[in-house]
Amino acid sequence: MGDTGALARRSALVEGLRAYRLIAGMWVRSSMTYRTSFVVTVFGNLLVTGLDFVAILLMFSQVDSLGGWSMPEVALLYGLSATAFGIADLVLGSMDVLGARIRDGSFDTLLVRPAPVLAQIGADRFALRRLGRITQGAVVLGYALVSVDVDWSAQKVLLVPVMLVSGAVIFCSLFVAGAAFQILVQDASEVQNAFTYGGNTLLQYPPSVFGKDLVRGVTFMLPLAFVNWVPAAYVLGRPYPIGLPEWAAFASPLVAAVCCASAGLAWRSGLRSYRSTGS
């Protein structure tokens, strides 16, 4: 049973990715039918996310450091979080429409298709304009990497891509868990946004500007700190506000895996409760 179970899970993953690709492709083609609108939203997106960083630049025109962190250091935090979040937002960013889909009944039409529902709802409203956010994050990250004052060791260099991938997985898990929550409470898309977009904004500032209780919560309860705070503090050689062992800086992939598994369980139980309550 174990073997066939593993096989079934693997094929569900392959099937899911395939369905995701097919549906995402349809959405891209749909958005291309309004070409002007597409171009305008791409630029709009770049502009809005760009202004986001301008706010931080403005702050640094008045002060030399933020919570003891210099501008390139804050830019590093910002670039890492924005890029990781951008990737998650591109891949699963429309999961907040799930509540609306349940309310108008179109969620049912996904359940009669021979493809995993998570892949179908994940690919829902897939939009390439979200590349704008990744681009902006990557630009800030690039600037930070060249201007930050760090002795680059092999470990530190390796940590950068590890942070991006783990961070994207952690944010993706948050989107999935939020979607599972929306099955129970259908008008909860704003609650989900508070955690995803809110979490992203939080991580763009140094942990030292926040209270210790908040930092503890973001480290141990909702482990967003592993997107950038904890590993970046190691890379920059800065003390983390709450005492953590040094290996914690390398724990991001583990944390991401745990988040991923919990989100998967949450999604499955959410879907099961939908199918037994129909709400």
Added chain:
Amino acid sequence: MKPEPVMDPFIELDRVEKVFDVRKKTGFLKRERRQVRAVDSISFTVARGEMVGYIGPNGAGKSTTIKMLTGILTPSGGRLRVAGIDPSRERTRLAHRIGVVFGQRTTLWWDLPLIDSYKLMHRMYRIPDGRYRENLDRLVEHLDLGALLDVPVRQLSLGQRMRGDIAAALLHDPEVLYLDEPTIGLDVISKAKVREFLRELNTERATTVLLTTHDLQDIEQLCSRVMVIDHGRMMYDGPLAGLHEVGESERTLVVDLERELPPIEAGPARVVKVEGPRQWLAFPAAESAAVLVARIAAEYPLVDLSVREPDIEAVIAKMYAEQAERAERAVS
């Protein structure tokens, strides 16, 4: 070759139940939990190749039944099989063998040409190329979609879109087709086209069809068998003619006279409404309208008339009232 057995139960329901927990707000944060039996111990079988109408008032449990049959919802009790598969346990496997059309919501891609939605079905259901081409050609011809394939779905009329949706549900050769209100909101011509196609599908390809509807004509023109559900219970399962007998339903004759006259007196018919020279007469559905019309025409100055078929909701309402009455008598 061995002949097919007469009764090949393709869909089987044995005392299937669906109970919902409904939370009602009773105060600011207080909530009262109540259980609602949307489907209450329903049993029936549908043979391969049958075409069955499934009717009942809103909230009777029709959609809940369809959702259990398609695996969207898990039954709270009883046994349910479609093509030998337990739908809620093997939803995706079953998906390859069933087609579903939700009358009120399209599964087509709004901004893309109709053909793009079909190409997606082709790949998502892994339909072999040859079979896809063959099915597409046949559906395009029978549903008259040729001129519409390159038109974005948002530009299609409601009738065109419904035909498009039906085709989308049939590309993968499902053995059973569920239709939820397939003619709702359609004009007379579109309705006729859809019905004609469904009849062909059922007779020529022996596809099992289960349809829910509010339109009695859908049932009259398509289904040899009708199932009536109300309050989650099966009220009637049999031919349509029998339904009229059971429900003691009445048809309505609308008569326009030359001038205002006192209520018409004519045998089993009784006047239910008078509005100037127009009168409404109710008469048992089993009676001949022709005889009644002849009698009225002989005695009254007739200008125009029309016959209205019994409203399915009224038939069911009447049936239900009787059932309740009988239950009450049994108790006392």
